[in-house]
Amino acid sequence: DGGITQSPKYLFRKEGQNVTLSCEQNLNHDAMYWYRQDPGQGLRLIYYSQIVNDFQKGDIAEGYSVSREKKESFPLTVTSAQKNPTAFYLCASSIPRQGSNQPQHFGDGTRLSIL
Amino acid sequence: GEDVEQSLFLSVREGDSSVINCTYTDSSSTYLYWYKQEPGAGLQLLTYIFSNMDMKQDQRLTVLLNKKDKHLSLRIADTQTGDSAIYFCAESILGYSTLTFGKGTMLLVSP
Numbered sequence: 001d002g003g004i005t006q007s008p009k010y011l012f013r014k015e016g017q018n019v020t021l022s023c024e025q026n027l028n029h030d031a032m033y034w035y036r037q038d039p040g041q042g043l044r045l046i047y048y049s050q051i052v053n054d055f056q057k058g059d060i061a062e063g064y065s066v067s068r069e070k071k072e073s074f075p076l077t078v079t080s081a082q083k084n085p086t087a088f089y090l091c092a093s094s095i096p097r098q099g100s101n102q103p104q105h106f107g108d109g110t111r112l113s114i115l
Numbered sequence: 116g117e118d119v120e121q122s123l124f125l126s127v128r129e130g131d132s133s134v135i136n137c138t139y140t141d142s143s144s145t146y147l148y149w150y151k152q153e154p155g156a157g158l159q160l161l162t163y164i165f166s167n168m169d170m171k172q173d174q175r176l177t178v179l180l181n182k183k184d185k186h187l188s189l190r191i192a193d194t195q196t197g198d199s200a201i202y203f204c205a206e207s208i209l210g211y212s213t214l215t216f217g218k219g220t221m222l223l224v225s226p
Contacts, residue, residue, distance in 0.1 A: 006157075031212050040123075042203065042218035043158075050212065058213070090157055096212045103148055104214060106157035 002027045004107035006091050011112045013078065013085060021076045021110045023091035031096045032074035033104060036060060037088040046089075049074055050096055078112065086114050119206050121217035128225055133191040135220045137204030140185065148205040148214065149178065149189045158203065161189070191222075199224045 004025045013019045023032065031050050035043040045058030049068040063082025068074055074093075078085045088111050092104040118140045127133045139147065145166040150158040164171045164178050164187075171178045177190040191198055201219040 004157075033213070040218060043214075043216040045213060048213060092158075094212055102212075103160050103163055104212075105160065106150075108157045109155075111155075 004091060004093055004105060006089075006107035006110050008110060009108070011110055012115050013112060014115050016080045018077055018079050019085075019112065021078070021089055021091075021112070023074045023076065023107060024072055025074075025091075025093045025107075026072060027093055027105065028071075029093035029095050029105075030071065031094045032068070033092040033094075034058075034064070034066065034074070034076045035090045035092065037090060037109075043090065046076065085112055087112060119204055119215050119217040121202075121204050121220045123218065124221050124223070126223045126225065127194050129194060129196055131194055133189075133194045133198070133222055133224075135189045135191075135202050135204075135222065137187040137189075137217055138185055139187065139204070139206045146207045147178075147180065147187050148203075148207070149176075150203040150205065152201045152203065152219070154200075161202075194222075194224050196224045196226060198222060 007022045033048040034046040037043050044060050046064050047058055047066040049055035052071050055066050055068050065077045088109050090109045091107045094104040095102040121137045148163040149161040151161050152158050162173050175192045179188045201221050203219045204217040205214040207214050
């Protein structure tokens with residue numbers, strides 16, 4: 001079945017450590033997105049990529065980094081510069097199509113906590 | 116900039132109708148989406164509507180759009196306990212793939 005796979009489901013980070021969250025999709029979508037969800041805050045956009053080897057900052061990119069070397073994969077690294085990384089992280093993908101907006105489809109999320 | 120607002124909480128009894136409301140900011144061409152999130156899970160797309168439509172119906176779900184007031188609603192008929200979840204309204208502007216989300220409405224359905 002086609003879908004978006006995020007791993008791991010739960011992740012723990014020590015102080016000063018970088019961690020990488022995985023997002024893989026087999027929907028043949030060009031665009032991929034990373035969101036952060038905090039209780040009562042809704043979803044906030046971290047980074048997005050419309051095409052391989054290109055990505056743009058979202059509203060809260062500081063302390064995060066991404067890469068887009070393959071169409072299927074869009075990993076997110078939470079760096080030690082992110083001082084409050086505890087949150088639920090959601091990856092999404094869509095088909096960007098000129099003249100219409102295709103809906104985004106989401107993975108099941110990764111919950112990141114500080115040790 | 117874009118902004119999407121929703122009421123935070125709604126409680127209904129099983130079998131009643133639920134109406135979740137959302138307001139959005141000015142956009143000449145806008146897509147509006149409803150997503151459902153169950154505890155510990157990702158977001159599930161329920162339905163979406165383009166701003167040149169007034170209504171869209173899909174089984175138990177009815178979306179109403181009032182463009183003048185920039186008001187969107189999601190009506191769930193015959194609400195079931197399995198409908199208990201957080202419902203997010205989201206907006207995108209034509210030609211841009213990014214979404215702006217509201218903070219979500221928690222729907223609690225009691226037996």
